[in-house]
Amino acid sequence: MVDISTSIGGIRLGNPTILASGFMGVTGASMAYAARSGAGAVTMKSLGLEPRKVHPCPVVLSFDKGLINAVGLSGSGIEESMAEIEFAKKHAGVPVIASIFAGTKKEFGMTAKEVSKAKPDLIEVNISCPNVHSEFGRPFGTDPKTAAEVTREVKKNTKVPVIVKLTPNVVDIKEIAVAVAKAGADVINAINTLGPGMIINITAKKPVLFNKRGGLSGPAVRPIAVRCIYDIYEATKGKIPLIGTGGVTYGNDAVEMFMAGASAVGIGSAIHYRDIGVFRKVSLEITNFMKANRYSSIKEMVGVAHEN
Amino acid sequence: MKIEQPIVLEIKKVIKESSDTNTFLFDYPLRARPGQFVSVWLPGVDEKPFSVSYQDEKRFGISCFGVGPFSKKLNSLRAGEKVGIRGPYGKGFTSKRGHVALVGGGCGAAPLAFLANSLRKMGSKVDFIIGAKDIDHVLFVQRLKKAGVHVHIATDDGSCGKKGFATDILKNLLKSKKEIKMVYTCGPEIMMKKIIDLCDMNKKNCEISMERYMKCGFGICGQCCVDNVGLRVCKEGPVFEKNLVKRFFEFNKYKRDASGKKIILNPGC
Numbered sequence: 001m002v003d004i005s006t007s008i009g010g011i012r013l014g015n016p017t018i019l020a021s022g023f024m025g026v027t028g029a030s031m032a033y034a035a036r037s038g039a040g041a042v043t044m045k046s047l048g049l050e051p052r053k054v055h056p057c058p059v060v061l062s063f064d065k066g067l068i069n070a071v072g073l074s075g076s077g078i079e080e081s082m083a084e085i086e087f088a089k090k091h092a093g094v095p096v097i098a099s100i101f102a103g104t105k106k107e108f109g110m111t112a113k114e115v116s117k118a119k120p121d122l123i124e125v126n127i128s129c130p131n132v133h134s135e136f137g138r139p140f141g142t143d144p145k146t147a148a149e150v151t152r153e154v155k156k157n158t159k160v161p162v163i164v165k166l167t168p169n170v171v172d173i174k175e176i177a178v179a180v181a182k183a184g185a186d187v188i189n190a191i192n193t194l195g196p197g198m199i200i201n202i203t204a205k206k207p208v209l210f211n212k213r214g215g216l217s218g219p220a221v222r223p224i225a226v227r228c229i230y231d232i233y234e235a236t237k238g239k240i241p242l243i244g245t246g247g248v249t250y251g252n253d254a255v256e257m258f259m260a261g262a263s264a265v266g267i268g269s270a271i272h273y274r275d276i277g278v279f280r281k282v283s284l285e286i287t288n289f290m291k292a293n294r295y296s297s298i299k300e301m302v303g304v305a306h307e308n
Numbered sequence: 309m310k311i312e313q314p315i316v317l318e319i320k321k322v323i324k325e326s327s328d329t330n331t332f333l334f335d336y337p338l339r340a341r342p343g344q345f346v347s348v349w350l351p352g353v354d355e356k357p358f359s360v361s362y363q364d365e366k367r368f369g370i371s372c373f374g375v376g377p378f379s380k381k382l383n384s385l386r387a388g389e390k391v392g393i394r395g396p397y398g399k400g401f402t403s404k405r406g407h408v409a410l411v412g413g414g415c416g417a418a419p420l421a422f423l424a425n426s427l428r429k430m431g432s433k434v435d436f437i438i439g440a441k442d443i444d445h446v447l448f449v450q451r452l453k454k455a456g457v458h459v460h461i462a463t464d465d466g467s468c469g470k471k472g473f474a475t476d477i478l479k480n481l482l483k484s485k486k487e488i489k490m491v492y493t494c495g496p497e498i499m500m501k502k503i504i505d506l507c508d509m510n511k512k513n514c515e516i517s518m519e520r521y522m523k524c525g526f527g528i529c530g531q532c533c534v535d536n537v538g539l540r541v542c543k544e545g546p547v548f549e550k551n552l553v554k555r556f557f558e559f560n561k562y563k564r565d566a567s568g569k570k571i572i573l574n575p576g577c
Contacts, residue, residue, distance in 0.1 A: 024530035024540075026568050033538025045530070054566045057355035058347070060524045061394075062312045071529065076569040091536070203316035204351040204392060271528050275543075 251285020
């Protein structure tokens with residue numbers, strides 16, 4: 001028998017595919033739709049205390065091998081967002097992850113405390129959005145000390161298990177991972193978007209995104225995401241569960257992430273390539289791989305690429 | 309072929325449809341299906357979705373109703389100026405042979421005008437009901453008549469056609485022409501809700517084109533998902549079958565703005 005269930009931060013997932021933050025998850029209904037389409041858990045778009053308007057469009061576009069986006073952490077503020085989480089909790093039937101962002105360490109704590117009232121299964125701390133630099137300065141996730149402080153502040157303010165989502169845009173992701181693990185993170189998710197990058201429309205002679213720069217995701221970034229997971233697994237000695245996010249599109253990509261050290265995978269851009277049914281498809285492909293290669297659980301595959 | 313990155317196209321012709329609505333024609337074989345939309349990019353300004361309102365082998369057109377800063381800016385452009393286009397996106401109407409009725413409210417007539425042309429080419433018999441606030445906002449009449457469409461008009465002030473609602477005309481039409489198989493509609497949701505009820509009463513099929521705030525246009529951002537089913541207007545829509553629309557809790561009640569905040573439709577009703 002093949003069992004594709006997995007566990008992150010003490011929360012059981014029926015399958016290891018997680019709707020990644022920033023995709024679909026604007027409303028409770030959209031998260032429930034992703035869950036109906038086979039996602040093992042769903043993450044809401046990052047929410048903050050105050051309503052924030054989106055950048056003018058285009059905010060996201062596809063290019064040959066990926067997506068480039070700069071949505072700008074838009075949101076309707078915490079009250080409306082909490083109602084959406086509660087709706088998802090009631091109707092998704094799978095664990096619901098609330099992603100949070102903030103401008104200061106203290107605000108991260110306040111946001112975590114407030115959002116916990118909506119009873120999400122996990123809280124994901126977004127210290128890695130590359131698209132709001134001018135407002136928030138350097139992402140908190142680029143410095144191990146700051147990343148650890150944010151993690152501690154969030155942990156202090158909630159009993160809900162905490163995922164810290166890391167940026168690949170650092171010299172050494174290992175030291176950041178070790179720092180947040182020591183600060184009490186229950187799960188690490190890597191990676192947020194790579195970059196920022198830029199695409200210039202040569203006829204219009206202008207960057208095509210309104211924000212000019214945007215984070216890259218999709219198949220183009222997958223080798224980087226795999227390397228980050230591999231490095232983090234090694235640095236944390238496999239003691240903390242990892243979510244591998246970045247370009248996972250097919251079952252084999254998920255298996256690659258497991259072998260690098262992930263216990264679950266985030267899926268976002270692949271919705272563009274294989275539509276919303278991608279969650280079910282990837283789960284089926286993982287199952288087929290496991291049958292063909294005599295694996296009976298996800299756990300058996302986690303980190304095997306590290307063995308000599 | 310779907311265009312993923314905007315291609316910059318020159319506006320070949322601007323047709324003034326009314327004091328605040330222009331149709332822009334582009335030389336490009338878009339190959340959209342009626343009901344599909346494109347994203348129109350004004351570099352450095354913004355990008356918004358527009359239904360394809362005209363299409364032949366070589367050209368396509370969009371019609372812009374000047375309501376906000378973007379649409380007013382777009383309407384100030386002239387032939388020879390350029391805009392970015394990507395798409396076509398979304399699911400279009402199902403084209404039915406036989407006798408059909410189209411009901412367009414205000415600028416909702418735009419996707420239906422393209423549909424009417426395409427249905428006429430297939431040999432369908434088309435009754436097109438245009439609802440508008442006054443004579444200035446009645447769109448596409450000459451073009452539709454030329455294509456052999458039977459046009460009915462209702463205006464709020466009676467300055468053109470019948471004084472009253474497009475739905476009143478539809479009610480009579482469904483009574484007098486039992487052979488009508490299908491009703492297609494696009495316009496204010498309060499009007500489309502009445503049309504769904506009329507179609508239910510008369511046992512007619514009906515397809516509805518809905519509008520919601522969109523960002524990506526290709527089904528990944530989740531901005532246009534409708535409560536409570538979560539379907540994406542840009543991907544599973546914008547055209548939906550009436551029985552599906554009846555399951556949309558937010559239909560004719562509210563929509564969401566760019567930040568995701570709910571905006572009540574028909575306040576006071």
